[in-house]
Amino acid sequence: MRAQDRARRAGTRPRSDHTLETALAILRDLALFLVEHRGKDDWALVDVHDVEAFLATLPRARKRRLTVLRQFFRFARSKHIVLVDPTRTLTAKEPNGFRGRTLTLDQQRDLFRRWTTDEDIQPHEALVGMLALLHGASSSEVRMLQVTDVDPVTQSVRLGKRPHPVPLDPASWDVLQRCLAHREAWSTANPHVMVTKGTKAGRSPASTAYLSHVLDACGYPPRTIRSTRLVDLVNTMDPKLVAAAFGMDPQAALIYLADHIDEGRLPASEPGRK
Structure with a gap:
């Protein structure tokens, strides 16, 4: 407020x-965050880790908040x-890493049941969802999937730039068959698995x-949905192997590395051990 008064007097x-x-x-x-989540009620106790944790709660507002x-x-x-400025070494640039949203295990189970047990679900929704949920398929990979990419003998499909065919589990294969049956009902010569009312008369894929x-x-x-699968794979396997299997750049796979593990994925503690 004193700065306001000085600016007015100076004509700025x-x-x-x-x-x-x-x-x-x-x-x-910040004060509420420190008390409720960090157990600190004195500014002198604040360190750089406290400030970084606070900034991480709203990543998009990092620059403004840090200022x-x-x-x-x-x-x-x-x-x-305070004796030491805890913001001295921080930068406005967000740390590299995955910041997107992912699904909980319960949400994944609900979606799996929706797409495998509800026959009234639109086949295209079920196909895109299942391939993303279980096989980390992008919308582009499913959009460009053609009938000739489907191998009924090995029950596998070729997705995008992946170097090898992707074997499908029984649930995913069943969803794919429903989508192919839906395509047959159009009596179309379009080579793609997903055919819409606008593409049934031509040969182009469904629109983005x-x-x-x-x-x-x-x-x-x-x-x-796809990010959930990639985060799970990259954090439980070698990111380089995941990148090779998905036809991704290795640096792109590293983005999905997380710095925490959901408690539900941790093994149960043995009696007498912490």
Whole structure:
């Protein structure tokens, strides 16, 4: 507020009240976070890990929040409220790593049951969903899948740029057969597995817009479902092997490495051990 007064006297542009309120709201949120999640009730106890954890709660607001926190801790250090500025070594750039949304195990089970037991589900939704959920297939890979890519002898399919055919489990194979039966009903010469009303008379694949909305009914976008599978594979296997199997760049697979493990995936503790 003193800076506002100085700016007005100097004829320069002062900070708006909204800017000050936003900064105060960020400090309030940090204080609550420290007390509720880090068990700290003194500014002098705050370290860089506390600030990094707070910034990670809203990754998209990292730059704005860090700017405010730097200003505050510089002030706090000048007033001897803290001895060390915990924001000194932090950068506004987000750390590399996966920041997308993933599904819980219960959500995955619900989707699996939806696509394997409900015969009223649109076949295209079931195919895109199952291939993403169990085989990490992208919408583009399913969109470009052709009938000639399906091998009924080995029950496998060729997806995108993957170097080897992908063997399908019985549930995925059954969903694929439902989709092929749906295609046969169109009496079309289109070579693709997924044929829509707009593509049945030609040879082009379904539109990207169609694929982006094909899973709307289930409530989750294709990217979220595929990311869930990739995160699971990369964190339980060698990322290089995953990249090779999916035809991905090794650096692209490393993005999906996580720094935590869901408690539900940890083995049960043995009696007498922690």
